[in-house]
Amino acid sequence: MPGDTPELPVQDLRTLMPEYAGFAREATLLNPEPGDPGVRESSLGGELLWPADEPWPYCAQEDHWTYGTDWRNRTEIVPGAVPMVPILQLFARDVPGLAFPDGKDLLQLVWCALIHEQDSGLVVPRLYWRNEAEVLAGGLLPEIPKAGEGEYDEDNLPEPSTLSPVAAVDFPSGFDLPKDMRDTWESRLPSPSGGSTWPPDAHIIGTKVGGWPAWTQPADWPDCESGHRMDHLLTITGDIQLGDCGGVYFFQCRQCTDLPWDWRFDCH
Ligand SMILES: [Zn+2]
Ligand SMILES: [Zn+2]
Structure with a gap:
């Protein structure tokens, strides 16, 4: 329709910014449905x-x-x-x-x-x-x-839901991109309407395992007690209300044998 901003296909983002493709991580979307x-x-x-x-x-x-x-x-x-x-x-x-x-x-x-x-x-x-x-x-x-x-x-109480897990490829939100990419992002993408194309839409916001945290606020990765930055384990977001919060994010350290874990949440 006239006036609408054409959506950029994800493939284009990766072609236009080859280093973005390097951030791809496997994820599993859980797709909860009340049941x-x-x-x-x-x-x-x-x-x-x-x-x-x-x-x-x-x-x-x-x-x-x-x-x-x-x-x-x-x-x-x-x-x-x-x-x-x-x-x-x-x-x-x-x-x-x-x-x-x-x-x-x-x-x-x-x-x-x-x-x-x-x-x-x-x-x-x-x-x-x-x-x-x-x-x-x-x-x-x-x-x-x-x-x-x-x-x-x-x-804070999710509605009982069945899951339909689907494998997906996830990309980081803008909060997890290196600063130089964030700073140059817009100028490197075509923006037919003059509007902003940020954030990249290859980032999956939803309840998922693996991939990248679905942060809605600046990234806040936890470290384990031995000082390793933990890996993203899973995100729960969107499917339940969580008050004013965007999501709850779970992390674990796979370098430590006792698999320490931690969590973060963010609020609007
Ligand atoms: Zn309590
Ligand atoms: Zn550790």
């Missing part, structure tokens, strides 16, 4: 395959709070320990691009769905690597504890 995932399926916000002999995790931060029924009154502190909520479960068979630790084939993620003011910020996640057969052999926790009424913040 009724089973405990032995990969899921977002579904029931987790949880071993009977392992207590369900609780968050006991004293000052975590929820907006409650009135979002203007943001001081409903929830006292005591609150059960964490299932966030993500990934079986190795569904995400062949994800490197599991030796002997593990199941990744699980939970977090506290309340809001935290202290250093940990929005969510207090925990991450678990498991072996599916071992969990099944030992029996499953009969029931995953649920928070009571008002003991979670709905924005």
Whole structure:
């Protein structure tokens, strides 16, 4: 249509800026769709395959709070320990691009769905690597504890969703490009309408494993305690509300044998 900015095909970006192609990383888009995932399926916000002999995790931060029924009154502190909520479960068979630790084939993620003011910020996640057969052999926790009424913040609670993982090639957002590329980006691209073509649209914003973090704010890569910059493990974004936040990003250090991990989130 007249006046519309023609979209630049991704291939053109890589042709016009050959060094951009060098940043390609394999990713798996998880494509969550609201549904009724089973405990032995990969899921977002579904029931987790949880071993009977392992207590369900609780968050006991004293000052975590929820907006409650009135979002203007943001001081409903929830006292005591609150059960964490299932966030993500990934079986190795569904995400062949994800490197599991030796002997593990199941990744699980939970977090506290309340809001935290202290250093940990929005969510207090925990991450678990498991072996599916071992969990099944030992029996499953009969029931995953649920928070009571008002003991979670709905924005931090994903709708139970099935996943349809698809392999993809991901590129960094502008925040992760070297400064000289950022500085010269616009002048090197055709811009028929005179408008900006930034950021590059080969960067995937969505819930994904691998690839690049879907930052919506300047990059903030964590280092492990040994000083290695961690690798991006997965991003959860967009598919759940996450309050005012753009996404939650998980990282791990693959240079350290105990695979330390960390997380970041960003807000609009
Ligand atoms: Zn909490
Ligand atoms: Zn390390």
